[in-house]
Amino acid sequence: MLNNPSGQPVQGIIFDAVGTLIEPEPPVLIAYLNAARRQNIQLDPHTVRDRYRAAFHRQENQDFRGPLATDEATERRRWRRIVAEALPEIPDLNLAFDELWIHFGKPESWRLYDDVPDALNRLANAGIPFCIASNFDARLRSVVEGLPALARFAPSLNISTEVGRRKPHRALYEAARSSLGIDSAEAVLCVGDDPENDLMGPLRAGYQALLIDRRGHHPEFSPSTNSLTALADHLTTPSC
Ligand SMILES: [Mg+2]
Structure with a gap:
């Protein structure tokens, strides 16, 4: 699933928000x-x-x-x-x-994708820290705080308007990495639904990256997955 030339195990995950964890409803x-x-x-x-x-x-x-x-x-x-x-x-x-x-x-006005609560619980139970980096604005704080399965993200939200740069600028990934307390970009996996903001941008900045392509809109990009369940499977199996 992951193309990881550095061979570094994933020590932490930076999730995108809209289109990755939540969608408008x-x-x-x-x-x-x-x-x-x-x-x-x-x-x-x-x-x-x-x-x-x-x-x-x-x-x-x-x-x-x-x-x-x-x-x-x-x-x-x-x-x-x-x-x-x-x-x-x-x-x-x-x-x-x-x-x-x-x-x-x-x-x-938002709902979580069905696979999100279970995937986040499994990653948390496996001891993998994660945070959000989003091009949403400060409204994301009230959205996250109001969705129980995402409340854990509230202290570790990295929002473009607060950092001053939006994805795919590396400053937003760096702020998120710093919030995870991880020194090496190569040990951090960025996960999101936008090919430029969540895959190509992080790869250029030295991160691991995974496109979540729930509806198969971007078959030309890799690595990708169609669910967070597959990601949780991959990262929580003992061989990983
Ligand atoms: Mg998105």
């Missing part, structure tokens, strides 16, 4: 359509989905060409632009943006 698209509906605007779901994806990727690509610096104000601007591009028909953009910003900061 209801999905982002439904939250956006509901925000428009509250302003009496009915929109075609496929159109909003396509606009959202295009806007999100435009923001990501723009960031990748820059210094990867961020803060809370930067993230609010990013998400305001995405909402504006996804919902151009709504009369009150500020209202929709504020509603969506608050919505995604609530733990009840």
Whole structure:
């Protein structure tokens, strides 16, 4: 499962959050359509989905060409632009943006993937420390604190807006590694769902990395797995 040329055993894990441990419930698209509906605007779901994806990727690509610096104000601007591009028909953009910003900061707007609680328990029982490094903003704190299976992460959250750099800048991985108390990047495994932020970026920075590709969207990238159960199996078997 892991491509580990250094031969270093995994001493700690840095997990991504969104798309790796948690996902929006209801999905982002439904939250956006509901925000428009509250302003009496009915929109075609496929159109909003396509606009959202295009806007999100435009923001990501723009960031990748820059210094990867961020803060809370930067993230609010990013998400305001995405909402504006996804919902151009709504009369009150500020209202929709504020509603969506608050919505995604609530733990009840998120769910854990089914494999997460058991995998984390097994890794913890095996004595493998782990933390979160996320490009989410400070709202992730209230989300994590409100989800019992993730509460253990609360003291070890490494958030881009607080570190000042976002993935794939190495500073965020380094902050997370430091929070684990591990000196060597080669002994730390980064796990996440984004090929650039969670696989290629960590590999360039000297970490081990594993893409979690739950829906088989990225067959061209490796190493990868489709569940955290497989990762826990791999790291908790005696031969590893
Ligand atoms: Mg992610």
